[in-house]
Amino acid sequence: MPKGRNLRRRKRWTAWLGIVPVLVFCFAIEIVPIMMMVRGSVIDSKGNFTLANYASLGIPLYVNSFINSIKLSSLSALIGTALGTLIGYVIYRWPLNRVREALITLSDVTTNFAGAPLAFAFIIILGSTGIVTQFFLQYLNIKIYPEFSVYSLWGLVLAYVYFQLPLMVLLIIPAFTGLRKEWFESAQNLGASSFQFWRRIGLPVLTPSLVSGLVLLFANAFGAYATAYTLTGSSLTLATIQIGFTVTGEVRHDPGIGLAMALISLLIMGSCIASYQWATRAARRWSSR
Amino acid sequence: MAYLELTDVSKSFANVAAVKNFSLAIEKGKLVSFLGPSGCGKTTTLRMIAGFEQPDSGTITLGGQDITVVPPNQRGIGMVFQAYALFPNMSVAENIAFGLKMKHTPKPEIEKQVDSVLELIRLSDTAKRFPHQLSGGQQQRIALARALAVQPQVLLLDEPLSALDAEVRLALRGEIRRIQSDLGITTIYVTHDQEEALSISDLVVVMNKGDIEQVGSPIDIYRKPQTRFVATFIGTANQFTGEMSGEHTVLCGQYQLNTRPPADRIASGSAVLVLVRPEAIQVEMEADPRPSVNAIPGMVETVTFHGAVTRLGVNVYGQRVVADVTETNTGVINLNQKVWLTFPPEVCQVMVQNE
Amino acid sequence: MASRLNTKHKAPFSYLVILAFFLGYMLLPILATYLFSVATRWDRTILPEGYTLEWYQTAFASSYFTITLRNSLIVSMASVLVSLLIVVPTVYWVRTRLPEAKPLLELLMILPFGIPSVVLALALVQIYNMPPIARSPYLLVSATVIFSMPFMYRAVSNAIEAIDANTLTEAAQSLGAGLGPILTRVIIPNIFPGILSGSLLVFATVFAEFTLAKLITGAGFKTFPLLLVEYTRKNGSVAAALSVISFTIAWVASMLILLVGRSGKSGRQEHAPTH
Ligand SMILES: Nc1ncnc2c1ncn2[C@@H]1O[C@H](COP(=O)(O)OP(=O)(O)O)[C@@H](O)[C@H]1O
Numbered sequence: 070m071p072k073g074r075n076l077r078r079r080k081r082w083t084a085w086l087g088i089v090p091v092l093v094f095c096f097a098i099e100i101v102p103i104m105m106m107v108r109g110s111v112i113d114s115k116g117n118f119t120l121a122n123y124a125s126l127g128i129p130l131y132v133n134s135f136i137n138s139i140k141l142s143s144l145s146a147l148i149g150t151a152l153g154t155l156i157g158y159v160i161y162r163w164p165l166n167r168v169r170e171a172l173i174t175l176s177d178v179t180t181n182f183a184g185a186p187l188a189f190a191f192i193i194i195l196g197s198t199g200i201v202t203q204f205f206l207q208y209l210n211i212k213i214y215p216e217f218s219v220y221s222l223w224g225l226v227l228a229y230v231y232f233q234l235p236l237m238v239l240l241i242i243p244a245f246t247g248l249r250k251e252w253f254e255s256a257q258n259l260g261a262s263s264f265q266f267w268r269r270i271g272l273p274v275l276t277p278s279l280v281s282g283l284v285l286l287f288a289n290a291f292g293a294y295a296t297a298y299t300l301t302g303s304s305l306t307l308a309t310i311q312i313g314f315t316v317t318g319e320v321r322h323d324p325g326i327g328l329a330m331a332l333i334s335l336l337i338m339g340s341c342i343a344s345y346q347w348a349t350r351a352a353r354r355w356s357s358r
Numbered sequence: 359m360a361y362l363e364l365t366d367v368s369k370s371f372a373n374v375a376a377v378k379n380f381s382l383a384i385e386k387g388k389l390v391s392f393l394g395p396s397g398c399g400k401t402t403t404l405r406m407i408a409g410f411e412q413p414d415s416g417t418i419t420l421g422g423q424d425i426t427v428v429p430p431n432q433r434g435i436g437m438v439f440q441a442y443a444l445f446p447n448m449s450v451a452e453n454i455a456f457g458l459k460m461k462h463t464p465k466p467e468i469e470k471q472v473d474s475v476l477e478l479i480r481l482s483d484t485a486k487r488f489p490h491q492l493s494g495g496q497q498q499r500i501a502l503a504r505a506l507a508v509q510p511q512v513l514l515l516d517e518p519l520s521a522l523d524a525e526v527r528l529a530l531r532g533e534i535r536r537i538q539s540d541l542g543i544t545t546i547y548v549t550h551d552q553e554e555a556l557s558i559s560d561l562v563v564v565m566n567k568g569d570i571e572q573v574g575s576p577i578d579i580y581r582k583p584q585t586r587f588v589a590t591f592i593g594t595a596n597q598f599t600g601e602m603s604g605e606h607t608v609l610c611g612q613y614q615l616n617t618r619p620p621a622d623r624i625a626s627g628s629a630v631l632v633l634v635r636p637e638a639i640q641v642e643m644e645a646d647p648r649p650s651v652n653a654i655p656g657m658v659e660t661v662t663f664h665g666a667v668t669r670l671g672v673n674v675y676g677q678r679v680v681a682d683v684t685e686t687n688t689g690v691i692n693l694n695q696k697v698w699l700t701f702p703p704e705v706c707q708v709m710v711q712n713e
Numbered sequence: 714m715a716s717r718l719n720t721k722h723k724a725p726f727s728y729l730v731i732l733a734f735f736l737g738y739m740l741l742p743i744l745a746t747y748l749f750s751v752a753t754r755w756d757r758t759i760l761p762e763g764y765t766l767e768w769y770q771t772a773f774a775s776s777y778f779t780i781t782l783r784n785s786l787i788v789s790m791a792s793v794l795v796s797l798l799i800v801v802p803t804v805y806w807v808r809t810r811l812p813e814a815k816p817l818l819e820l821l822m823i824l825p826f827g828i829p830s831v832v833l834a835l836a837l838v839q840i841y842n843m844p845p846i847a848r849s850p851y852l853l854v855s856a857t858v859i860f861s862m863p864f865m866y867r868a869v870s871n872a873i874e875a876i877d878a879n880t881l882t883e884a885a886q887s888l889g890a891g892l893g894p895i896l897t898r899v900i901i902p903n904i905f906p907g908i909l910s911g912s913l914l915v916f917a918t919v920f921a922e923f924t925l926a927k928l929i930t931g932a933g934f935k936t937f938p939l940l941l942v943e944y945t946r947k948n949g950s951v952a953a954a955l956s957v958i959s960f961t962i963a964w965v966a967s968m969l970i971l972l973v974g975r976s977g978k979s980g981r982q983e984h985a986p987t988h
């Protein structure tokens with residue numbers, strides 16, 4: 070009898086060997102470096118524990134870069150969620166299958182269109198000599214510059230919404246699809262109006278999806294670097310841009326400050342992803358068929 | 359000496375004991391069925407024989423060799439799965455050739471063997487098709503051919519027909535039996551369908567909650583169930599409770615039943631159960647004059663037409679007893695009619711009531 | 714989409730307006746870039762003043778063009794290869810032998826989404842600062858694999874969920890196959906569409922990757938997006954031409970993914986009895 074037991078235990082144990090490669094890789098390239106970074110941010114040159122790095126973040130440059138990052142992420146996430154839900158609903162309700170599929174494909178492609186090419190495209194259309202700027206000037210006689218600038222916070226918001234919007238569309242369409250026709254029909258059958266259906270059933274069911282969309286979009290914007298780097302250079306300071314400077318050495322920061330900023334960004338983004346996971350799970354609870 | 363032998367094999371998952379001290383000896387060339395309700399451990403036992411699960415304890419031997427720890431791909435045991443499990447990326451011929459390729463069989467021989475098993479299952483014209491182009495019944499026959507192509511020592515089938523519709527199921531079950539006896543291959547057939555098990559097997563193993571309830575020929579299993587579970591799981595059985603009043607007589611309150619002599623003597627006064635199949639009961643208008651034949655009076659309460667037979671529900675001293683009668687004597691039976699249920703001692707299976 | 718709420722046959726006008734806005738927002742930047750890349754001059758007028766292919770010639774003639782394109786191809790293909798090697802066997806293993814490790818695997822594949830790429834770049838540059846690895850293409854590929862592996866994982870794990878991997882494995886085992894033949898002859902051919910679309914996704918993502926390349930290797934191993942950003946500050950028209958080239962690569966990958974996805978589905982769809 071003991072023979073069989075040992076054998077079974079050995080088999081389980083060896084099975085875990087199968088995921089060693091992926092574990093080693095993730096630890097070596099992701100988890101350990103990040104943990105070292107966390108450690109580095111609270112240790113001074115003599116190896117003693119210190120919060121000095123975090124204390125030095127109080128100067129306006131760093132405070133502003135976080136404020137800007139949060140403003141940009143919140144604005145682009147809010148606008149993306151609102152418009153994305155509206156557009157997602159229109160796509161979901163669109164009568165022709167082919168049109169719906171084409172629009173979903175378009176969203177799929179455009180949400181991955183970020184970074185330098187996107188930033189540059191916005192310079193082409195909204196720069197001081199961009200085509201939309203020209204259009205406003207020549208046909209509507211409106212000077213959008215210098216009040217607006219594509220290199221400003223709002224310019225970045227417009228560019229970010231470009232990839233946030235289709236992402237929200239992709240996230241929300243399955244949630245609409247999850248609203249079952251039978252719910253609407255039984256609500257009507259019980260005397261509810263369309264508005265009452267949305268208020269009492271539709272929106273509550275969609276809420277977790279909206280929340281998960283919002284936090285995902287926020288994280289998506291917060292971690293972005295390439296678009297902002299291309300578009301603003303150093304005119305608008307963001308947390309990721311400042312951290313980037315630490316790495317490239319373009320601007321000399323105290324290395325500990327870079328680590329502290331990185332850690333705060335990590336915490337902000339990590340909690341977004343954790344809430345995203347939590348909210349998606351809540352959203353899935355409704356859709357169990 | 360038995361060909362395939364399981365000795366005290368046990369297996370549990372987390373905290374569920376799926377199979378408990380399972381011991382069974384199977385002779386070469388026989389078709390053995392594992393029959394039992396869903397969840398009773400049939401699949402688990404089969405998978406331990408195939409090597410997909412490791413027993414927690416016990417041994418499995420094949421042809422005298424201990425195979426308990428041999429990996430599944432070196433056991434030479436063929437398996438047919440409920441969901442066919444044909445490789446969707448391979449044609450029928452490639453599926454069948456797969457096992458031979460794994461054995462590095464020379465190409466011409468593979469072709470010959472593929473042709474011959476395709477012929478065996480009478481599907482030679484499907485060789486170039488892909489699984490998704492075949493019906494469920496055809497797919498299952500291909501799966502059978504694929505398992506047979508490597509000439510395994512033992513063939514295991516896990517509810518191979520349960521995904522198919524009734525007509526195909528019936529035809530295919532005959533086909534499986536024919537091929538099995540033609541090839542003389544030792545086969546274990548798992549099913550929860552009693553009719554399937556009884557019609558196809560040399561030996562039936564009735565299982566319940568991880569235990570073997572009874573092992574026997576289909577006829578024995580049906581006629582001489584040894585446990586209450588077997589009697590009620592297979593077919594329908596009337597149960598009379600009483601106490602042993604002689605070597606083969608049982609006193610059941612107001613009446614006494616003469617039974618077949620029990621296999622092991624049962625002490626007088628023991629609480630026992632007498633099982634009688636509905637079709638073994640004759641429904642008569644008068645008591646049988648012969649004293650050895652059991653005759654108990656009752657009142658017809660329900661009459662249900664079942665096609666070949668009509669099933670009567672008869673109230674016997676407050677207990678509902680069912681009896682199946684054939685067309686010839688249905689005409690004269692009406693509701694609320696007083697009748698005599700008569701049946702010979704040979705159809706009365708007595709067992710100690712231990713629950 | 715059988716259960717869509719009460720379907721109408723004609724879209725209301727408000728829907729058309731919303732859709733037009735969406736299409737405009739999504740298409741205008743792309744169209745503008747295409748047009749800009751072939752415009753002689755386009756800073757005083759609504760439409761370009763003339764058309765030319767000069768910017769493409771300039772782009773192609775740049776010595777950095779081939780180098781950066783080659784570097785980007787190297788990084789993308791290496792990332793595809795590494796994530797294939799890591800993800801495919803792991804997903805198969807966890808699916809068939811170690812289902813209890815699935816939550817752990819899922820967690821590992823979510824983690825990168827919670828890490829800003831600048832943060833990972835910083836962490837890697839700090840730890841791996843010894844010569845052959847420091848700021849090397851190897852370090853870059855490792856980092857791009859971390860961020861692109863989840864896409865590969867999604868594609869492969871969806872594909873493996875769609876086939877009955879456990880039963881197919883057992884069927885192959887009962888026919889005498891060991892792990893090697895099971896993977897190469899049974900599992901991989903059946904999840905190939907998933908592997909292919911995962912690879913294309915990883916390729917496209919890594920090809921367009923700017924942050925890690927800029928921060929880890931920088932000028933030492935310049936990739937295509939780095940060249941593009943450089944040109945946005947030097948010569949906008951050439952930058953537009955480079956943008957178009959990078960879109961085109963992304964489009965091709967996306968279209969291939971769609972195509973693969975469709976053929977993968979149709980292969981398994983018809984399960985109807987044929988007689
Ligand atoms: N892989 C498994 N993990 C946990 N429990 C299992 C597993 N396989 C079977 N069981 C349990 O073991 C018992 C026997 O299952 P099984 O052998 O599949 O029964 P059968 O084939 O007779 O329907 C059931 O209670 C089932 O839930």
Ligand SMILES: [Mg+2]
Pocket residue numbers: 397400401402517
């Ligand atoms: Mg079973």
